[in-house]
Amino acid sequence: MAEAITKNVGQVWWNAANAPWLLHREPFRVAPHVYYVGNTWVGAYLLDGGDELALIDTTTFEDYYQVVEGVWEMGFDVRRIKKILLSHCHVDHVGGVNQQKRISGAETWLSAADAEFMNHPANRGTDGLFKNPEFPVDHLYDDSSFIPVGQLKVRTRLSPGHTPGTTSFFIEDKDEDGNTLIVAMHGGVGTNTMDDGYFEKNGLDKNLRRQFIDGCEAMKAIHVDISLPSHPAHGDLFQRISADPMDYKPLVDKGEWARFLEIRKQFALDLETK
Numbered sequence: 001m002a003e004a005i006t007k008n009v010g011q012v013w014w015n016a017a018n019a020p021w022l023l024h025r026e027p028f029r030v031a032p033h034v035y036y037v038g039n040t041w042v043g044a045y046l047l048d049g050g051d052e053l054a055l056i057d058t059t060t061f062e063d064y065y066q067v068v069e070g071v072w073e074m075g076f077d078v079r080r081i082k083k084i085l086l087s088h089c090h091v092d093h094v095g096g097v098n099q100q101k102r103i104s105g106a107e108t109w110l111s112a113a114d115a116e117f118m119n120h121p122a123n124r125g126t127d128g129l130f131k132n133p134e135f136p137v138d139h140l141y142d143d144s145s146f147i148p149v150g151q152l153k154v155r156t157r158l159s160p161g162h163t164p165g166t167t168s169f170f171i172e173d174k175d176e177d178g179n180t181l182i183v184a185m186h187g188g189v190g191t192n193t194m195d196d197g198y199f200e201k202n203g204l205d206k207n208l209r210r211q212f213i214d215g216c217e218a219m220k221a222i223h224v225d226i227s228l229p230s231h232p233a234h235g236d237l238f239q240r241i242s243a244d245p246m247d248y249k250p251l252v253d254k255g256e257w258a259r260f261l262e263i264r265k266q267f268a269l270d271l272e273t274k
């Protein structure tokens, strides 16, 4: 089973780098003012703040054209995206940054820890599969305040583990009736970078895994109405949505966030006992 999964991920990565159209996914709405514009492997979210648009993550350099297409398809002008909020510095989330900067002059946000980690050898090597261009980090997250995106408020929370500076997002949105909905995305829950072998190979602190486990536990207490994953498969996103791409309502579930964090915490706990 484990071998099958590894092989499967390998094929997905190869496709993402060489035949990204095989990962195409029609965009869809996930919250009153949030849209999924990623592919079948990695997520990207468009935030519609009214007079301002922002993106959370950009997928890879090779796949980015599909994000651009998805934004247009949802009825928005990609030239209006002025902020790019990055969950962490891995190539599958930051690859499209320079393209979007060129399109709209958007400014980037990243945590201080990942702004440093992005030049670490562990992050520069991507087996030559994806282009991993350097890009300027225009702003560092300040978790004590919020980032306005038009009428939306985006709060951040440092969530180390998957990388030292992985950052989670909590978006304050309003539905058609004026009710506030909290939409959250954990910045990175993949345990592929949390096993002893990875820490040793890259000279990283094993304590990162403990920080991830404690972070998941602490964040379970936060009220979240709509839980979004950074990779759709991590939170069964495609299984939870409506057949109508504009109907986000099936994703409103107050229990999903804590369930999701508990599952991801358990994966990391399993690595502790190995």
Ligand SMILES: [Zn+2]
Binding pocket: 088, 090, 162, 188, 190
């Ligand atoms: Zn990652």
Ligand SMILES: [Zn+2]
Binding pocket: 042, 090, 092, 093, 231
């Ligand atoms: Zn990723």
